[in-house]
Amino acid sequence: MTLLAAGQRRPRTSGPALARLLPLPVEEFAERHWGREALLARAAALPGGPGGLSDLLDLDAVDALVSTSGLRTPFLRVAKDGKVVEPGRWTGSGGAGAEVGDQVRDDALLGLFADGSTLVLQGLHRTHPPLVRFATDLAAELGHPVQVNAYVTPPQSRGFDPHYDVHDVFVIQVAGRKRWQVRRPVLEAPLRSQPWTDRKTAVAARAAEPPELEEVLEPGDVLYLPRGWLHSAEALGETSAHVTVGIHSITRYALAEALLAGAAGAEELRRSLPLGVDVADPEQLREDLASTLEALAAELRGADAQAVADRMRRRFWPQSRPGPLSPVRQAAAAAAVGPGTRVRLRPALRVRLAEGTPTDDQAAPVLLLLPERQLSLPAQTRTALERLLADGGAVVGELPVDDPGDAEVLVRRLLREGVVVPDEGQQP
Template sequence: MTQQQQTQDPALTEGGVLGSLVDVHPEEFASAHWAQRPLVSRGRDLGGDRLFGSAAVDELISRRGLRTPFLRVAKDGATLPNSSFTAPGGVGASIGDQLDDTALWRHLEGGATLVLQALHRTWDPVGELCSRLAHDLGHPVQANAYITPPQNRGFSDHYDVHDVFVLQVEGSKRWIIHEPVHPDPLRDQPWTDRRAAVEEAARGEAVVDTVLEPGDVLYLPRGWLHAAEAQGAVSIHLTLGVHIWTRFAVAEQLVQAALRSLQDDPAMRATLPLGPLDVAAEVDRVRERLTAALTDADPAPALRRTQRSQTRPAPLGPLAQLATLQDLQDDTAVRLRPALDARLVDATLTSRVTPFPVGAEETDAVERLLTGQVRTVADLGHDLARRLLRAGILVPG
């Protein structure tokens, strides 16, 4: 197995990000908890304020000019209207849906929970954590932060349609967890479709009733009912949402590939006979051709493109990129852009940014790049390095 292939496998080692979040060996996590049962891990090293904390919350809300939907506000199980916490930003920034820090302070003081959404796009340390965890798990990861005043809860009992890792950052929060009423829900099967069953199950005996303190991590598979309440101080926790790939998603891609192939079948494009429709006969004909198309269909390329589109490559600084291009020397440090998911396939370097044609004389250099052996421009050659920099595949080291 090459190093390039190894990067596509789940990192079931204690050295990965997954190993830092759970207090069992990742192999045990995979066999006993992943997509099966909750797990509470105590006293994990989450990096303290270097990862996230109250200072980061204040900066994001008051100084970054964030707009909806990067924040929502919840109270007593309901989400408040955006107009209650947004306003224009003043001269030169008059867009009307920017966060109003005064309004948000009043909501927080009144017991509302603030939810900073898509935090992996607005706070670099959290974005890096999500990218590395996605690599370990093989599934896309995003992040929200929940800021809840003491003795308050933002949401009533519900389930999520994605797995979550809850990282308690500041304060403490009590979590009450019940068995699923609908195991392994798909993305279009929200808890609101089963509200009555959720409410009834939440009145039963909890499977987990625990308080998370700073450094504690809760893993919760999709479908498990949960509600959480802050304790004696403001609670800040991160929720890393794992957007699970399922066999149903693979089936969708397979059917779409088969349907695309049927577009080239003259019999399938033909107009149905004039007069009353012989439903049974037409269904039999279509089923026969669709079955054959499913047998021959190859959904892998489209599936791969869809998977790649759900995770972004590491940030690229345009000015740093330009400065590197303008002063390219043999000893200029360069590296493969992180989180690119780059592969060499049939003389093309595929990735999350753009297909890049690779000449026969460049294959060895590109393979060295993919296996981490490139350190400087001299390792690639000026022409190839320049083209890779322009394509956004290579970045300054």
């Protein structure tokens, strides 16, 4: 498979979603703070000023989510004094016609919240439209998968003990005030396989030390914490809520895993260890270890960058969802495609063009590489696809094709596959 040089979309490294969270240029954040140092930004220093992030979530939206949206586990957790409250205490059937037994019971939540429990709304990048849009844009800009949770804490209450996360976070205070204590890592840049619970003793010892940062966050303030930084928070004299935007950083270790996956092609590395080997004996392993390292080094030095990139794409692209579709409108638009139809690429969709394998009687098809699949399209659509991807959208009748009917067939296919969407203002 050959990647085509033209028509390749790349995620932005900066954009409006990320800029909303930063009091400094994106380039400076990338150099000084990304994965390295915490950063506190007061609302007044952010581009939108006080209230600039108020559209993302408020307490009324929290009430609506837990009371009228049919929310189920695991989209909600409840915690008190550092311990998770069993879901059986706050879930039940939805009543006639909705007998699913793990739906959130708002009356049970009321009692728990009034008694000091914290509500943790999980996966808001899938359930709350303003945060769906924000997280989709942010993930496209960062190139790293994003998740969004919210923590709603009663006055004078604490949800979780000091801990660290295995992903970077932006904390956005959206209601009330919360006192944060932040400390440096006990393990720099932990992987997802290295949670804080594996280092409870070290975490407790570090939590007993003076904090690196102790500040009260007020509505609109933003705190960035690289993965591994210890933190805990306590609500003050009123109900407090903050949004946590978790960034699942793609690491060099992940790149190493992709490299190692390619080493399976080396015959020397596929050979069996000696009969009767004791793998717990370092002396028995010494000779084979040396041979393995030599073969592995030779294989890695010759690694093909395109093959590694393909493995990374297949692993990480599916972790970031593109912008949502409207299936009913989309199907109607596909049925009504004509020369004047306007379409644009689906927001935040990751897509690349590649050249397929030719057959004896046909030219190589064009492959459209998508997060979880690929589309094979006729070779004659290549120029039109390149134009569409480069411009981000098109009018069907203006696409460069030899036969005007080919443009309609192509756009109809792309609409049905969710690659493009009707342009704003275009009615099917």
